[in-house]
Amino acid sequence: MLKTLVSNLSNLAKDKFAWLSLFSGCALTFAYSPFGVWPVVFASLLIAVWLTDKPDPKLAAKYGFLFGFGWFALGISWVHVSIAEFGGLPLAISVLLMALLCAYLALYPTLAFIFASYFTHTPWQRVLALIAGFAITEWLRAHLLTGFPWLRFGYTLTDSPLNTLAPWVGEFGLTLLIILVVTSLYYLLKQRAIYLAIVSFLGISALYSVPLIQGTLKYSGDEVTTLLVQGNIKQSLRWEPEQFWPTMSKYRDMTRPNWQGVDLVVWPEAAIPEFEDIAYPFLENLDKAATFNGTALITGIPDYQFDTRTAYNTLITLGKKEKEDSEGQYHYLHKNRYQKHQLLPIGEFVPFEDLLRPIAPLFNLAMSSFTRGEAVQPNLLANGLHVLPAICYEIAFSELVRGNFTAESDILFTVSNDAWFGDSHGPHQHMQIARMRALELQRPLVRVTNNGITGVYDPLSKVQHVIPQFEANILKTDVKLINGVSWYAEHGNRPIWFIVAFIVLILTTAKVKPMVLKRFERNFL
Known part of the structure; x- marks a missing residue:
């Protein structure tokens, strides 16, 4: 043989x-x-x-x-x-x-x-x-x-x-x-x-x-000013408990001088590495700061619910829910959140985990025991904006993203942490996939990541603005909103x-x- x-x-x-x-x-x-x-x-x-x-x-x-x-x-x-x-x-x-x-x-x-x-x-x-x-x-x-x-x-x-x-x-x-x-x-x-x-x-x-x-879709005439914050936290440090507070403080300090004149602030996937329930005092203060400055903030955070022992890779909104609000919206487990549905095998859940986890560190990574959220969830509401969310490689699943699209969706928003893949072509492919979703749905793309590629993309003008990879930086830019619903958004495949x-x-x-x-x-x- x-x-x-x-x-x-x-x-x-x-x-x-x-x-x-x-x-x-x-x-x-x-x-x-x-x-x-x-x-x-x-x-x-x-x-x-x-x-x-x-x-x-x-x-x-x-x-x-x-x-x-x-x-x-x-x-x-x-x-x-x-x-x-x-x-x-x-x-x-x-x-x-x-x-x-x-x-x-x-x-x-x-x-x-x-x-x-x-x-x-x-x-x-x-x-x-x-x-x-x-x-x-x-x-x-x-x-x-x-x-x-x-x-x-x-x-x-x-x-x-x-x-x-x-x-x-x-x-x-x-x-x-x-x-x-x-x-x-x-x-x-x-x-x-x-x-x-x-x-x-x-x-x-x-x-x-x-x-x-x-005819084609056109700009609505409205613009929103967005602030994208890229922290550039080393992957080896992201889940070290002694680094939780320095990481959270870094994102807060990068945001603090730039609150004014911003309609929406966005932080990347798990920008807050602490469990949401434990990070409540930090989130409460952040909620007050966003409201005081007349804006809203969306951030990624892991949510471990101790009573049910379930964990979710989550996006939560802080600050103003509607433009006319004068008070913050945040409290633990408030409904204005998104829980990731399409989990990454090995990285976010381990099949046959009793068998595989003892074999090697690859099968026992930090935060690899998440629970699926629902496939269809409401858009996030942030300062009067309807935000269509997707976390990490969910953006590659066109029908999943389209399934959460509504005629009221203003922005396609996706977060990620591509620090896993270093200086490779993976993050570039990831951004390209996200831009294709924006072209399909004809909604401006706002994408924020830990270390790149962070940026915004206009599907009508085909113009893209990005933060250079591997540096801690911000991008403050105006995003033009678009009226109408594309044929693909309405009918899919x-x-x-x-x-x-x-x-x-x-x-x-x-x-x-x-x-x-x-x-x-x-x-x-």
Whole structure:
């Protein structure tokens, strides 16, 4: 058995197409932030479509898996930073864990390419099969084992001319649009299938014409002044009890000289590291200070409820709830709060914790026993503003964020602590994902983090202002509010799924009908 394995690996190493598939997947990383060379996604996927154009599902699976492995191995290599620095595991074990994670994620594009290998007889069938296959497998990737919808193709278009389609089809629609364009181009080059290119061109043109016919969202004319505070607390110190007061004091002292003229102050995820019940005197004074200065403050804080022994990763609001309020709103467990729903495996909860926690520090991190909040929660109310919240990687779950959107939502607000990932491309990808949510919902983005990337983004003007990473600083800026509700905010991915269902119906008919005819001919003719 060992000889067979060695022989297979040797043959794989000699396969130049296998290396090409792996490298094309790795190249996808450069289509995402911070590199932002978005045309790379079309070139990389074009190579993958060519290499997997095999009627043999095994060959399609081999090249599809290598493409997917390269895609994630380099794309989420930043995950290894946290495993290596805070996981307490030997290098060989941490690398093996990363390889297993990337291999798992690579299974999803592999399944899409295997599915398409059964429809290689005519170009249009394979084009539709790849669209439907990726739609289904990307949905599965976003939901199975709590989901990990990171690095979907559509995010590469966040800063491209095609980003104007985000309010209509969302990132999910952009992902499928990329597949349509790439596969149509492939068959145009291979078989001169001009009809596919024409269909792709007409489809994109129709999407672009919709805003011209129906009009676009506009600024309401109102502006709010926001103060974003980035404390830049070292990750190794964040959960040390002797550092709780210095951390809280730092955020308070950075805010104190800047209260005046500000409508909304925002602190990052768990900016207050002390349990909310214990930090009550500090919060009460902060509530009074915010009210006295005519503003509101939103901060992250862990909330451990001693009576029920449940802990929540929480956002709470302090200061004025409505503009006309003259008193603060805060008291412990007041309802104007948000409890994180989409928890991070290992980081915020540990599956099979009785088995895993004793193995290594990686499975026993501080604050890794949180409880889920509800999937749908009211917007936060802060100084008359309706604030749509998301904590950390929740922002990658488009349907979760959209599920909490209302027509009254003024600002998309997300907090995070990306200090886990050092000076890697992970925080840049995280900010790019957040900006895509702003484009989909057409609401200004306010994002505040511990050490970057902290900033604001206007989805109409596409202008972004950020604080440099790895420094304690503030950003005081005016945010323009937007009127109206985007098509995506109103309908989500439902129209896309209707199209995918129709595609599956067409493919099923195309596959089953010949089989029925052959059986009829064999039995009766």
